[in-house]
Amino acid sequence: MSNCMNDYKNCKYNISNEYKLSRYNVYFKYSDFNLLYNTLHDSLLKINDKTYKYIKKNGENLKKIDDEKKNILIDNGFIINKGINEINFVKDKYLKSVYDNKSYVLIINPTMDCNFNCWYCYENHKKSKMSPETIQNVKKFIKNLITKKDISNLIISWFGGEPLLYNDIIYEISKEAKKVISNYDNKILLNDITTNGFLINEKIIEKFKECNFKRFQITLDGYKTKHNKNRKTKNGENTYNTIIKNIKSLINNDFKVCLRINYTEEILEDGDIEKIANDFKDIDKKNLEIDLQKVWQIEHTKKMYDLFDKSIDDIRNINKNINITQSYQLHPNQATRCYGDKMNQAVVNYDGYVFKCTNVKFDKKNSIGKLTDSGIINWDENKMLKRKRFIPPFVKFEKCIACKLLPLCLGPCSEMFLRKGDKEDFIENYCPKGKSPKFDLKNLVKNQYYEKINN
Ligand code: SF4
Numbered sequence: 270m271s272n273c274m275n276d277y278k279n280c281k282y283n284i285s286n287e288y289k290l291s292r293y294n295v296y297f298k299y300s301d302f303n304l305l306y307n308t309l310h311d312s313l314l315k316i317n318d319k320t321y322k323y324i325k326k327n328g329e330n331l332k333k334i335d336d337e338k339k340n341i342l343i344d345n346g347f348i349i350n351k352g353i354n355e356i357n358f359v360k361d362k363y364l365k366s367v368y369d370n371k372s373y374v375l376i377i378n379p380t381m382d383c384n385f386n387c388w389y390c391y392e393n394h395k396k397s398k399m400s401p402e403t404i405q406n407v408k409k410f411i412k413n414l415i416t417k418k419d420i421s422n423l424i425i426s427w428f429g430g431e432p433l434l435y436n437d438i439i440y441e442i443s444k445e446a447k448k449v450i451s452n453y454d455n456k457i458l459l460n461d462i463t464t465n466g467f468l469i470n471e472k473i474i475e476k477f478k479e480c481n482f483k484r485f486q487i488t489l490d491g492y493k494t495k496h497n498k499n500r501k502t503k504n505g506e507n508t509y510n511t512i513i514k515n516i517k518s519l520i521n522n523d524f525k526v527c528l529r530i531n532y533t534e535e536i537l538e539d540g541d542i543e544k545i546a547n548d549f550k551d552i553d554k555k556n557l558e559i560d561l562q563k564v565w566q567i568e569h570t571k572k573m574y575d576l577f578d579k580s581i582d583d584i585r586n587i588n589k590n591i592n593i594t595q596s597y598q599l600h601p602n603q604a605t606r607c608y609g610d611k612m613n614q615a616v617v618n619y620d621g622y623v624f625k626c627t628n629v630k631f632d633k634k635n636s637i638g639k640l641t642d643s644g645i646i647n648w649d650e651n652k653m654l655k656r657k658r659f660i661p662p663f664v665k666f667e668k669c670i671a672c673k674l675l676p677l678c679l680g681p682c683s684e685m686f687l688r689k690g691d692k693e694d695f696i697e698n699y700c701p702k703g704k705s706p707k708f709d710l711k712n713l714v715k716n717q718y719y720e721k722i723n724n
């Protein structure tokens with residue numbers, strides 16, 4: 270594949286000597302500055318009022334832009350060769366991400382059981398635990414991945430249920446993975462975990478340090494009172510204070526924490542996000558990332574959009590160095606397909622059945638493979654073939670082809686497309702644009718600007 274994204278002028282799609290504006294340019298005026306941003310190249314320029322007005326007024330007419338400015342615009346992908354069809358870049362980006370064979374993402378559910386009783390959880394918390402036989406099969410699978418596949422990174426993500434209920438299983442498998450990978454200087458093991466954060470203690474922290482754990486994802490449902498109302502343990506205990514204490518311990522031990530805050534209009538209006546951010550004012554924030562996610566059962570309102578903006582500005586004022594992400598999928602530097610779309614990826618459930626997506630009922634009938642006693646996955650070839658046939662799904666939708674967000678969003682995932690793509694209103698229902706501030710370009714560009722000037 271050509272390296273067009275880095276060597277734009279010599280790209281294989283460059284076939285003319287005339288220039289045009291990129292279809293992925295966006296221009297925004299904020300209260301005291303103007304930004305020009307390109308969603309394909311993630312390039313950002315602060316421009317003065319005169320240039321902003323000129324571009325708005327002259328559109329495709331590039332004749333009056335002086336050569337120096339023009340070269341900057343060409344180098345950053347704002348002005349492109351007339352022969353280029355930028356959709357091909359997006360397809361390349363998509364396929365590169367799906368067929369990336371340098372990393373393998375292995376998601377493991379040691380259990381589907383949980384110590385919490387959240388009313389909205391879609392998972393069926395039946396008593397379950399990975400058996401010693403399946404543990405052995407997972408270890409063999411990891412060994413096969415490391416020794417037989419030409420990968421540089423093995424990313425093991427622990428999921429569930431609440432995975433820390435069986436931290437002994439996590440420790441056993443991770444220790445083995447670390448042992449096998451330590452024979453290879455050119456291969457790296459990265460462990461991360463999605464947990465409710467309640468069961469973290471010093472002993473677990475020490476064990477996890479041993480096994481190359483890097484990142485924890487922990488969720489809060491608002492500030493103390495609201496969180497405690499929603500997220501009690503099965504025994505009815507409040508959980509907020511313990512989780513905050515545990516997050517601080519993790520950060521002080523040099524783990525990265527992605528703190529996901531589920532928000533509603535009430536949570537934004539009551540200033541809960543600022544109050545939570547304030548609970549971390551006494552620690553080093555470089556390892557803390559705040560990820561704001563709307564509670565999925567509700568729709569966004571106009572009021573929520575405004576409140577969301579205000580919350581982000583307020584957090585920035587209180588905590589200058591805090592890293593706020595609006596969605597890991599839309600973060601321009603990480604804009605790749607969801608793990609579920611990648612070929613080098615599998616979700617292994619506690620019972621050995623294998624899936625591609627985590628947003629699924631982990632039933633045998635939804636599985637697309639099974640882990641065998643020799644540590645390989647028997648994929649259901651028919652189901653896999655169906656996935657491959659529709660890659661990339663965005664080419665089927667005019668709305669995506671015309672969308673300036675496409676290089677960041679990359680359209681629907683193959684899982685959703687396979688489940689519902691034949692319905693007439695599929696793309697309208699799926700498309701997050703206009704329904705979430707995460708897909709609000711003006712907001713995204715402003716955040717990019719703050720990130721760039723803070724780093
Ligand atoms: S539904 Fe799609 S985006 Fe969501 S987890 Fe599954 S594969 Fe990923």
Ligand code: SF4
Pocket residue numbers: 668669670672673674675678679680681699700701702708
């Ligand atoms: S799903 Fe929506 S936001 Fe994403 S590329 Fe398609 S039209 Fe754009």
